[in-house]
Amino acid sequence: MIIDLPNTTTSKVNSKLVHVREQGGATTLGRVLTLVIVTDDGERTEEAIDAANDASREHPCRVIVVARGAKRAAARLDAQIRVGGDAGASEVVVLRLYGALADEGASCVIPLLLPDAPVVAWWPFEAPAKPAEDPVGRLAQRRITDSATDKNPIKALEVRQRYYTDGDTDLAWTRLTLWRAVLAASLDLPPHEKVTGAAVTGEGDSPSTDLLAGWLAATLRVPVKRIKATDGEGIISVVLERKSGPIELTRPDGRVGTLTQPGQPARRVALQRREVRDCLTEELRRLDPDEIYEDTLKGLGKIVRSRASARTRPDPERTADVAAQAPTLSAARAAQVAKAKKTEGGAAQEAGATPAAKADPKPKADAKAEGKAPRKAATTRPRTRAAAAK
Template sequence: MITPMPNTTTSKIARGLVEAQEHYTLTTSRVLTLIVVVNADDEVDAVLDSIRDASHEHPSRVLVVIRGNRRAEPLLNAELRVGGEAGASEIVVMHLFGALADNAESVVTPLLLPDTPIVVWWPTAAPPEPARTPIGALGQRRITHATTKQDLGNLSSGYTPGDTDMAWGEITQWRGIVASSLDRLPHEAVQRVEVSGPSNSLAVDLAAAWLHDRLGVPVKRLVTELSGAKSSADEKFTIHSVHFFRDTSDIIIDAVEAGSVRVNVPGSPESMVALNTRSSAEILSEELRHLDADKAYAHTLRGLRQVDY
């Protein structure tokens, strides 16, 4: 159910949430408050779909801040979403205009759940220093979505414990496959590594930086693009291949077809492992499971400058 609340205030929104809990028998067992920051020209419906899908694992109070025209008169228009429109969460979509657009923290603060963790998510834009933004300072966990290598560099230099990025969550399962492959016999020291993938994929950059940090050997990041017409059947995992060079037994893990990767370890039969590119909802669900600082991500950002391009 969607309840429009035009030209409203935070106190009216708070009363609307209480009434929704009373009249629509909503559960009150919210595990956290999720603040989502987007702009008016972003694909807000896609963001809401991801939130709704992730809510079944993490029922939350979700405060979606949509920043509109800064030159307009100060105005707060809201929508209260419950039931099927919100999954297992309660969602407040707030359109902020005028001075309110740059003071979103003052709008969301009265609506925060008491005694629960606060997570801030920027699904379409990554501020250079998330923890130092007024709204980011409210959260103990901050999730960004970098889109360029410059964004990634800014996040690295402005890192604060509690930061993470969607591109990092994209390679979680791939990292598990890599670790398992390196654990197989024969055990030999890795001398160098080559990682390949599309030029615009930040997940590939993070994968290369992670391997450099963990192995302490030279890592080269190569560019490979899909050839020919791009159809759903041709879609491969973001990281097209990783090659571990060793004295006598190289390991190669490559995406040979949609939905799976091939693992080639000398002395073992060639194997195929299921692996798909994860949706935003899947990555968001994973990040919401861990509310402490992600040390592996911090170390990976540190390794970005050491990758050879």
């Protein structure tokens, strides 16, 4: 059910919410938090609302959308209340602010906050440089941004690093959960050796690739290269160097990854790019500061950036073949194979052609054509003419 309240006030909106709750009964209760979405009024606003509705099925909440409209218009507040099937497991309040009210989102949100419930602020697109000092950010215990949707994702990530405050997080970081889990699990397999270096290859403007490199630098405390890929989207591959050989995790198609390491068969891993609703759902599971994300931001200053060469990206088929042969092909067996190939090559050479030093200067085919047998080379010089005539 959708209820439109044009040119209204927050007091009327709150009264209408109470009326809807009385009509709906207990189904409108049980909210665990208030999610405030701050964005500009436009088509993308509905994308953010849909993601919040999906996340509310795990975290029932009240969703307040602050959609900032044209600042040159007359000061006006148009509200919309969505409940039931149009709001997932939550109740959605959309506040469209125009004119002078466009910059007063926090004042319009305060009367609608759930009492004694935590507040989470989410900027699904462009976010302020200092979310913790934003008027809406001051009301929240957790502040969620998304560097990937910014006009300059890498620069936006640098701003997050500079102005980080406890409670900040970014969906570009949340998209790494599967990558981090696979890489951590691969180090639990033998041989248990120390990682001596790492390289992360990905799209040039992928903030998730930078964060993954920063996480490896902060966690493993080893040199990490951040390589800019010439093609592909998002994260392409990760290589962890060890004494016995590298661990390689590649995802060239953006859906399925391949994990290869010495002495183990190649493994296919589901690494499909995560949807916004899944990342938002994960972030709403915690309200305390993310210390690992903080350390990762610090690790961004330790990575070394370089451009990809022609051989930077590993071939998935080649790495899979090498990994499949590694458990069965020993060094001794490899030597035997090389020796056998060498022997076969020598035999083929002897059977196919006579060495040039022993070859007859005139081909046998020509000798037969003239009706003469091929002459053998004289080994001794005759001493007399009689001997020569005989």
